[in-house]
Amino acid sequence: GENVEQHPSTLSVQEGDSAVIKCTYSDSASNYFPWYKQELGKRPQLIIDIRSNVGEKKDQRIAVTLNKTAKHFSLHITETQPEDSAVYFCAATDTGNQFYFGTGTSLTVIP
Amino acid sequence: EPEVTQTPSHQVTQMGQEVILRCVPISNHLYFYWYRQILGQKVEFLVSFYNNEISEKSEIFDDQFSVERPDGSNFTLKIRSTKLEDSAMYFCASSRVMLEQYFGPGTRLTVT
Numbered sequence: 319g320e321n322v323e324q325h326p327s328t329l330s331v332q333e334g335d336s337a338v339i340k341c342t343y344s345d346s347a348s349n350y351f352p353w354y355k356q357e358l359g360k361r362p363q364l365i366i367d368i369r370s371n372v373g374e375k376k377d378q379r380i381a382v383t384l385n386k387t388a389k390h391f392s393l394h395i396t397e398t399q400p401e402d403s404a405v406y407f408c409a410a411t412d413t414g415n416q417f418y419f420g421t422g423t424s425l426t427v428i429p
Numbered sequence: 430e431p432e433v434t435q436t437p438s439h440q441v442t443q444m445g446q447e448v449i450l451r452c453v454p455i456s457n458h459l460y461f462y463w464y465r466q467i468l469g470q471k472v473e474f475l476v477s478f479y480n481n482e483i484s485e486k487s488e489i490f491d492d493q494f495s496v497e498r499p500d501g502s503n504f505t506l507k508i509r510s511t512k513l514e515d516s517a518m519y520f521c522a523s524s525r526v527m528l529e530q531y532f533g534p535g536t537r538l539t540v541t
Contacts, residue, residue: 352529361534362520364530367528367529413485414460415527416477416487417530419471420471421470
């Protein structure tokens with residue numbers, strides 16, 4: 319089955335700096351890669367996703383890049399704010415029937 | 430904006446007891462999922478459900494687990510005989526187009 323690895327496990331940045339979280343996957347059949355933000359004690363929320371026919375997608379301060387050849391995708395957050403502090407999970411799926419999640423990155427934005 | 434809802438928010442049960450976790454997916458969604466998250470760990474897939482049958486299940490989803498959509502709105506997860514290691518947060522999710530999942534707030538299950 320698919321194996322998704324995520325790095326780093328923790329990340330601290332100064333407010334206003336950029337944050338980058340990276341994930342790798344093993345199954346070349348995976349074609350949909352969502353990112354979720356989970357604040358403490360709350361539900362995971364979909365923040366951005368990318369399909370395998372696209373190399374990059376951007377939504378305001380958040381962007382995701384995908385390298386199918388290398389089987390890795392990354393989340394980029396620019397101009398970080400304290401409210402960006404949360405745990406971020408990447409995931410991958412091929413059919414949408416089963417999603418494989420990364421181990422999460424705890425992002426802390428220091429004011 | 431419609432949201433997935435789950436009840437109860439917290440369930441405490443004794444080992445060996447049966448529990449039913451309930452979810453109300455977003456009304457026009459067709460694909461339903463259950464996940465669990467042990468405290469501080471990653472989200473783990475349990476099962477997906479479409480057209481009144483299981484689409485996929487993980488190795489975690491053994492014979493102790495079952496899912497049901499008893500009516501047009503509810504989606505339930507039953508654990509027949511709970512074990513201590515079943516203690517976790519259980520999330521329901523739904524999607525309209527089989528990819529963009531929306532998660533419920535979770536049910537924290539504590540098995541004592």
